[in-house]
Amino acid sequence: MSRVHPSAVVEAGARVDPTARIGPFCVVGPEVTLGPGVELRSHVVVSGRTTIGAETVVFPFSVIGEIPQDLKFKGESTELVIGERNRIREHVTMNTGTEGGGGVTRIGDDGLFMAGCHIAHDAQIGNRCIIVNQVAIAGHCVLEDDVIVGGLSGVHQFVRIGRGAIIGAVTMVTNDVIPYGLVQAPRGVLDGLNLVGLKRRGVSRADISALRAAFRELSDGEGTFHQRAERLKAGTESDYVREIVDFVLAGTDRHFLTPG
Structure with a gap:
């Protein structure tokens, strides 16, 4: 308990690895699992059936594992699974899944989720993805490994983005994007290949x-x-x-x- 700040609230039932750190004014719910080396900086809320993998760091004012923003959600037991070594910056929100979407929102390893971005219910995010400030990933989306989504962009529900693709800033993506594709413009246009990434x-x-x-x-x-x-x-x-x-x-x- 020496790694839990006295002002933090860790509810009975939470499974917290002895090497995890929970900073001031954090709230950890009863169905949460925090793996080895996880760090909640301060003022972080982790709720629901949420698992956070080893060495992931969550920065202040993020809300992780709250219920979906989906009117079809009726309180069913669903979960959020976050992989290892992710960096989840300030004011990020990630929701649990829905029964109709498979029940699990899943985040891979080694991702960077910049300030203010949102990962909605049942999204499947691969490894080494970079989700830039204020991006909104809608429900049921699939982002394969090594995808970059530029700031202030939105990805429509059920869209798939293939491995290694890059989405330019201030872009609305309404349809699937091929692997290694380059998408830009306010209404996203497939404008070439991600040659720099390749x-x-x-x-x-x-x-x-x-x-x-x-x-x-x-x-x-x-x-x-x-x-x-x-x-x-x-x-x-x-x-x-x-x-x-x-x-x-x-x-x-x-x-x-x-x-x-």
């Missing part, structure tokens, strides 16, 4: 060239967007292009942002 990841020149060729085919080829993807599936040897093709051909509840 180079930072050490992707080979051959794969980047293959991705560029695939993007041109998706943009200008004959037939529908899905038909173009089917042709790419049959004719590529690049794992990165196959990843885009598999993403496009997978089941989805939204249309796609297509190259303009």
Whole structure:
């Protein structure tokens, strides 16, 4: 208990690792689990069936694990699972899931959630994602690994954003985004590939060239967007292009942002 500030409230039933730190004026609910090395800086509320993984730091005035902002929610028991080594900055909100959405909101490892962003019910956020200030991720969204969402952007419910994609600031994303895509403009437009991100990841020149060729085919080829993807599936040897093709051909509840 020496790592729990005297002004903090830790309700009976909470499971707190001995190495976790709970700062002044925090509130930890009875169904919360805090893993090794977790730190709640101050004035943090963690409620609901919420698990926070090792070495994650939550900054002041964040509210983690409150009930969904969904009128269909009727008080069912759902949860929020947060991975390891995340940085959750000031005034971030993350909600538990809903019965209709699978019951679990899930955050991966090594993410950065900047001040004021919101992660809604049943969202599935991958590893190493960066969610910039004041971003709103709506319910049921899926963000794969290494996604960056620029400040003041919004992602519509049920949208999927593929691995390594980047969303520019002040952008509204209403449809699925292919892996490694670059989306910008007030009403999001697929405007190219995230070439800076690909180079930072050490992707080979051959794969980047293959991705560029695939993007041109998706943009200008004959037939529908899905038909173009089917042709790419049959004719590529690049794992990165196959990843885009598999993403496009997978089941989805939204249309796609297509190259303009």
